[in-house]
Amino acid sequence: MTSPKFDFENVIRPGLPAPGGRWSGFPPFNFVGGHNAPESIPTSDLIAAMTRVLEREGATLATYNLESGAQGYRPLREFVAAKLGRDAGMKCTADDVLMVSGSLQGLDLINQVLLAPGDTVLIEAATYGGCLTRYQRLGVTAVGIGLDEHGMKMDELAATLKSLADEGNKPKYIYTIPTVQNPTASILPLERRQELLRLAAEYDVPVVEDECYSDLIWSGERPPAMHALDESGRVIFVGSFSKSIAPALRVGFVVAPWAFMSQMLPLKTDAGSGALEQMVLAEYCREHFESHVAALNKTLKQKCDALVEAVEANFGTAAEFERPPGGIFLWVKLPAEVDTSRLAKEAAKHGIEINPGAEWSIEGPDAKRALRICYANPPIETIRKGVAALAEVCREEFGVPKTVANR
Amino acid sequence: MTSPKFDFENVIRPGLPAPGGRWSGFPPFNFVGGHNAPESIPTSDLIAAMTRVLEREGATLATYNLESGAQGYRPLREFVAAKLGRDAGMKCTADDVLMVSGSLQGLDLINQVLLAPGDTVLIEAATYGGCLTRYQRLGVTAVGIGLDEHGMKMDELAATLKSLADEGNKPKYIYTIPTVQNPTASILPLERRQELLRLAAEYDVPVVEDECYSDLIWSGERPPAMHALDESGRVIFVGSFSKSIAPALRVGFVVAPWAFMSQMLPLKTDAGSGALEQMVLAEYCREHFESHVAALNKTLKQKCDALVEAVEANFGTAAEFERPPGGIFLWVKLPAEVDTSRLAKEAAKHGIEINPGAEWSIEGPDAKRALRICYANPPIETIRKGVAALAEVCREEFGVPKTVANR
Known part of the structure; x- marks a missing residue:
């Protein structure tokens, strides 16, 4: 015999954010979160x-x-x-x-x-x-x-x-x-x-x-x-x-x-x-600190270069971005017909996580077509495969980029 | 030439708690805070x-x-x-x-x-x-x-x-x-x-x-x-x-x-x-975990015993308390003429810190005469000296305990 379960719904404070979900592990292509390069942990x-x-x-x-x-x-x-x-x-x-x-x-x-x-x-x-x-x-x-x-x-x-x-x-x-x-x-x-x-x-x-x-x-x-x-x-x-x-x-x-x-x-x-x-x-x-950060930056720049190269190879001129002078992320704008919130949802089904622009900007004309790709954590090979897979999803959903890249 | 200083007073949110003070170190007789026994850190x-x-x-x-x-x-x-x-x-x-x-x-x-x-x-x-x-x-x-x-x-x-x-x-x-x-x-x-x-x-x-x-x-x-x-x-x-x-x-x-x-x-x-x-x-x-906690409890009990003995020796029947079955603090009630908030203030001048009952209880007849003494952190000799010094301050301020203890 069990007693009736207590129902917290009746006592929680009104107006709380939506409840969190259970952790289900990182996706194979994890391009979100401010994670760093595991190989650089000293x-x-x-x-x-x-x-x-x-x-x-x-x-x-x-x-x-x-x-x-x-x-x-x-x-x-x-x-x-x-x-x-x-x-x-x-x-x-x-x-x-x-x-x-x-x-x-x-x-x-x-x-x-x-x-x-x-x-x-x-x-x-x-x-x-x-x-x-x-x-x-x-x-x-x-x-x-x-x-x-x-x-x-x-x-x-x-x-x-x-x-x-x-x-x-x-x-x-x-x-x-x-x-x-x-x-x-x-x-x-x-x-x-x-x-x-x-x-x-x-x-x-x-x-x-x-x-x-x-x-x-x-x-x-x-x-x-x-x-x-x-x-x-x-x-x-x-x-x-x-x-x-x-x-x-x-x-x-x-x-x-x-x-x-x-x-x-x-x-x-x-x-x-x-x-x-x-x-x-x-x-x-x-x-x-100083020597560590110098070495870390070399690793991050290699990953950044690999990402930029992969985006160029797979998205071609469909992707607009500034080449980063540092950091761990790339901000990419796609043509106006792409809704990156929908792209993120579709990509997630293929094990790819990205930050759609709408989550990272105030409402505006560019928010819908922008996305953030974090590159510090995955190995370079994963970056390459992930970007290719993302381009594939994007093409299927939005017809962008128009042609399959030569790789 | 320096520009005028920005005044944060005008922008802070109304109703904030009183601002904190600068850290000035622990007092010689530190009987507050949930600190533990330094000798027990593994x-x-x-x-x-x-x-x-x-x-x-x-x-x-x-x-x-x-x-x-x-x-x-x-x-x-x-x-x-x-x-x-x-x-x-x-x-x-x-x-x-x-x-x-x-x-x-x-x-x-x-x-x-x-x-x-x-x-x-x-x-x-x-x-x-x-x-x-x-x-x-x-x-x-x-x-x-x-x-x-x-x-x-x-x-x-x-x-x-x-x-x-x-x-x-x-x-x-x-x-x-x-x-x-x-x-x-x-x-x-x-x-x-x-x-x-x-x-x-x-x-x-x-x-x-x-x-x-x-x-x-x-x-x-x-x-x-x-x-x-x-x-x-x-x-x-x-x-x-x-x-x-x-x-x-x-x-x-x-x-x-x-x-x-x-x-x-x-x-x-x-x-x-x-x-x-x-x-x-x-x-x-x-x-x-288990062996550590067993050893820690032996150390804490020794300190607790020393504190109880010191309180009995210095305060005599003026101090009411239950002998703790565990923990890191002793809750003492003094006669009604003692205001422990004032006692705490006076004791601080002599390098002794205690928690007055008013900070540790809802308003009530006992709050004013109670105090909390944390015993895990100081060495036993410091506990003994500190309690003697506290009794001395209490006697000067409130005439309690009435006579000087035989020590």
Whole structure:
């Protein structure tokens, strides 16, 4: 005899997102998600770093936040501050850094401090899909600013700020991924960074600068962060080790002035981010970060080149894209008759996963025909086969590309 | 020349909690926080486990959630399910387990699924302070049920459920820490667990069972979890490795039926909990969990005994308490003339930190005179000195205890 089952449907809070599904494994051709190259995980150096740091400081695992307080493991904050000084021209110290459980927790904290339902934020018209879902859930209006091959268009930003100001609507912040923009992979030039800051000052708006990908540039050269160019303290900077070391390590960081930092701390209700991951990163990165990232970029560039070649070979002139200067994804636009949301659905039946443009951009004429292909994780041979298979699905569904490629 | 500083005061969301302060280190006599015994951290076994698991599976760090999906690292979920079957009589599999970044993230997810402003929950009248702050922030009314030396009083629970039902108020859940209750350290006997479930069924209310401390029992014996006794699927179970292995590892778990689990998944917006910590725990615990916890309990009991002895020696009959059967804290009541919030403030000036009862209980006659002393972290000699110093401060402020102890 069993008692009647309790029905949670009657007690869950109204308005929750749709329930999640059961995990059923990765598809054979996995072109979604910010995964990295498995062959580039520095396993033995991570083991060596972990062994050293635990032998030295293992007993501190007995205390929440080790002995560093709520901002996170101090040696890692020191590494982050030094790295950002060296690579991005930023002037900050360990006291300005909050370690978070991945940069997504950072974005959640920033949103919790700033956003209330009804607020407006400005974003790049094509941007990280997770941000779009966040704004939707928060009841926040995200206004998209158009992009070209150099990133956010400053004339559009100026016009949008002006028209919002005319309506008495002051956006809560400008959110940007300036360096290796997600999904377009563009790098915002110095002049636009300065112009963005000038406009932010003119309209008295903060800037959230998300620099998750800025380590992944083939040339190794990047413009200074906007945080570095700004003197007013309006820029909140977000970064991550997910792309430079390993995504499964959930370690990111936020750099913010104390007036903002102190508001985030009580909202971080998780009693600290994972200590082992912070310890091993601090120990590993001090010695290996630069050489690791240089080697990783070589691997990623090879995969990127293979993807570009496969797209050209299989889609021909039907595929429009900019050759990425770095990163882990390619943003492709197909002819207007292709609906990439439907393409994604059909491709999934053939074991191919892609991000349709509609999930990665604000509504717009290009969203429907665009797609994002992540290339860091699969082996090169899988990239080639997957793109060929995707072209085949696309041809069957939309008659695009018109002819079978010569391969 | 510097540009004017941006003022975040004007843009932060109204109604945020008070800003946090700068970390200034632990006080000499640190009797707060769920820290553990540093001498019990199994450093070398953790290093060995980490080395093995990374040598075998290091490359999977390149994928979010390793290859286990959003519920977390499958081998650890398998360990948790087997452990809960063995220790708590629960019937669950890895599919019923969600790994979270510490049990506090679990509580946050549960609250997000169930609670809206204006809701009511039932809690133990003295309970984990972090829950009280959470309810306050969520605009949820927490109704306290009285405790005796065996935990939540069932007659009070019955009466409260009845009077709320009479008002047409159906609580969203009953929250309980049945095994080594925080802060009283009581263990709810089998009969009360059954009665609580009977009442929950009668009033059609879910139960949130928080079992963070249930591994820390000197005798090693614990009653079955309510999750094990329940057949209706109304119990959501929360557990943690913070107390059994190390608090700085942020790894907890929630066991829930799929109807509830699937609602939590999209709310866990952190792209997974830390992989290294989950991997090392799975590898370490399979072999060492039981022997480690047995040894840890010996250490904790010695510290507990030392604290009890010190409290008796320094406070004499002024201190009322139950001798804990396990855990990491002692709940002490002082005579009514003592205001422990003021005591905590004065003690802090002497480098002694304690939790005043008001932070750890719903308003009530005993809250003002109670305090929680955490004993797992300091060395025994520090416990002795700290309690003597605390008694001295208390005597100066409140004339209690009346005479200086013979020591």
